Amino acid sequence: MGLSLDAEGNNCVDDWGNDRILSFYLISEQKETVERYKKNSASYNRPKLTLCETWDSNAITFANRTFIGEQPTGIFINTNNTIFILDRKNSRIVVWQPGSMMPAINISSKSLTNSWTLFVNKEGDIHAGNSEFIIRKTFWYPIKPYTERAMKISGPCTGLFIDKNNYLYCSLMNSHRVDKINLNDETIMQSIVAAGTGCPGPLLNMLDHPHGIFVDMNIDLYVADTYNNRVQRFTADQFHGITVAGFGAQVHFILNRPTNIVLDADGYLFIVESQSHRIVRSIPNGFRCLVGCSSKSGTSSSQLHNPQVMAFDKIGNIYVTDTNNRRIQKFNVRVWSNGTYACYYYVSEGISLSRNSHIQDRIP
Template sequence: IDDGEKNGQVQKWIAETSTFVTMMNVNSPCYGMFVDINDTLYCSMYRQHEVMKRSLNDAVMNLNRVAAGTGIKGSSSNQLNEPRGIFVDVNLNLYVADCNNHRIQLFQAGESNGITVAGRGSLRQTIELIYPTGVVLDAEKYLFIADYFNHRIVNSDLNGFHCLAGCSGEGSQSNQLKYPSSLSFDRSGNIFVTDHRNNRIQKFEYFEESCELGSYYEAIQMNGTISGYYTFQINSEMETTNAYIYENNFDPFHLRKNVLLFGGNSGNQRQFKVTVVLQANMIYVVVITTSSRDLIGNFSIQVFGPSYIGFTRILNTSSAVQTTYASELTTNSSTYLHMCFKSNSYYGAIQVNVHRSGLYTFFSQSNMNTYGTIHKDYFNPFNPHENRLLGDDDSCRPLQFRFTIALETNITYILIVTTSRSNTTGAFSIIVSGPNNVDLKNIMNTSSVVQTVYASELTTNSSTYLRSCSSSSTYYEAIQVNVRTTGLYTFFSQSNMGTYGSIYKDYFNPYNPLENRRSEEDILCDAFESRFLIALGTSITYILIVTTRRSNTTGAFSIIVSGPNNVDLKNISKCLYYNY
């Protein structure tokens, strides 16, 4: 408990004895606190522009250490400006909501310089943050951020950053937020948000769309004359009944659109309740369905609230049409390197053409952990992000992909089905649900990626140079690169060090490390590895430089090059022996 403002302490409440124990002495309030897996307590001191930490196993109470920041506000990689929420992962990497710098900073274990992973100044800024105040990392290493001045919760996934809650603007409705300051999860995946200016805690329930074949549903329009809280009691003779409440209208081809709330029963329960805030003179739609295919039965709805609710059954509602495609991945299937994988995965390429423009939902059924992406016009296995429209990993249980996308009749799409684990084989089915049937055709003779592996190590005998913006030298190795086929190649490292890689044309000058450096597309996967995509030609000699993010670091490393053909890699450090 933060008691820094008045008493300069962080207190621990012991429930068994109903007493407080001082755990840390501080000279400022702690906006955010965190205890890592090693029982180290972190305090985010926004007035001091730094994050302090103290081991709870240390007998010396006043032995605080700096975890991030310099104590002077600023926007450099080693500085913070009013840090707020913090999170420490199992690898002891510290994530900081650097509020007044409008960014999320990652400080790797033992590092004083941070990496901007979201917001202003990030490597590929895909979302704008305004005064972020909370940050949480889930088990899949996806970020969830309280975007304070944007009145929303945003999160990252395989498709980048997007709005998760509070996406309809500032307000006090059940789907709105007003200056959210922090967030946390329960074990079921529900999100609890401190909705600051609304003076409330908001719970956003985990929304799991059905991954079964089509279920029957009934849509009922409703409206009330008085705004307020309404409780819906649903009684059903069917198992696994679900209720969804939508604002304005319901689109059976896009279940997430306009949804305000959902709830359901489980097991043999025949009754459940959901509570929602409804506005007077607004149109709402309640949809009753089931999680099981072709299940039918009776149900009833009772509503308790400040006014009468009028119900009108919506007639002539649309039904989804489903198309099923079955195939398998084998050792003869083509391979490619998935964005953040370390070895190739088998994949199937399926041409998709629709007979009617509209929203279509794709989901998989398999004993494998499937992963799916869809591309416009063509798929390039050497640059799998090219032409990519959408992708998903585990939106369906167990471990199946599901996504909804708008498709047009005059465009050819390519669906890529692969797995979330390398070199996995097995059968799979794809179900496409939408306003009409879909043509699905297996594409034969697709290209495969070839990998080349190079292993070496940095030692105290390695050459050194001064990286740009660094004040101390780092060890490096120079590797000559020649390709046998012109094309796109992905380079990435495997090491216990925080490796850093760059590639040069013709030669490398350690006294001017920007000279001849090629422009590559960095891929942010793991904070401890270097990974980039670059176009290389057969008639040119390239130099790959492998070094570390921290000065004077040594250790073994491997380089994996993935592309249309093998690559010749040769250590030439002795030919370029320099020490800075």
């Protein structure tokens, strides 16, 4: 048995006799406030979450087809908790202001036809990709949006991301690659390849119908390599990826059509599996299911049907495009009160189960 203590007073115990890792977390109101609302230099949320964080198994329907149409495929939540949802079928973006349950803005445009996803930068510019161009909508509020072309593409863009250096990345599903362009140079419209060869395949330099992408602060590119049932990481300017989840990864864990990948503040992965109808996360030496854990599609509040994309709000609540149910589901994170709590998780072939115990009740 070994014990380690971090700088914040949390400790981990290797309880080898019981085949488990036991973590004790020191939770205080001050620490909770500082960590969860830690200043974020990006336009999106990367909340500070513990390894044993849990979410309500039953979701709240944030928006149904009345507001977001028949085919919601993209969602983005900025650090002010403004929510942007892409209604693909109706070629529009619907915007909710922080704390509101009713949409405040409806942006309709022919340039959004066949768009799959969207990304909003720190300046509030909305980027969305149709089958020919990544378009950028500026000055979207309170006056009529101004639309300009930011990047020429060939086919639908199923993932969008802007990194800290203002490079725009587009995941090209039908071309089996990820392209990028430097937005700092407005004279350039032609992109360059960031990952993939253009041919589908399982090799480490290849992709097969990629979807969601994420670029961390080290400029490492993460790709939901959908038809290869894996998540790939490409370090900056490298074309051979490392499989970090799914088929071919060091830790055995089966993914079924992953379509989105998000990282929290500590770099742990949150993966949307469209055909297992669930969201899973990485933990040391394994993975853990968070929501939709029956892996069966359905319409109940605990089920999803072909989810595509997830996003965190400021405190770590999960919003997911429950596409075939034509709704946006919100899974609330369970926040702990002051005190110390322990969690432990068993690792068996990469499939992890966690249990929690604590000395005070959760805050509702």
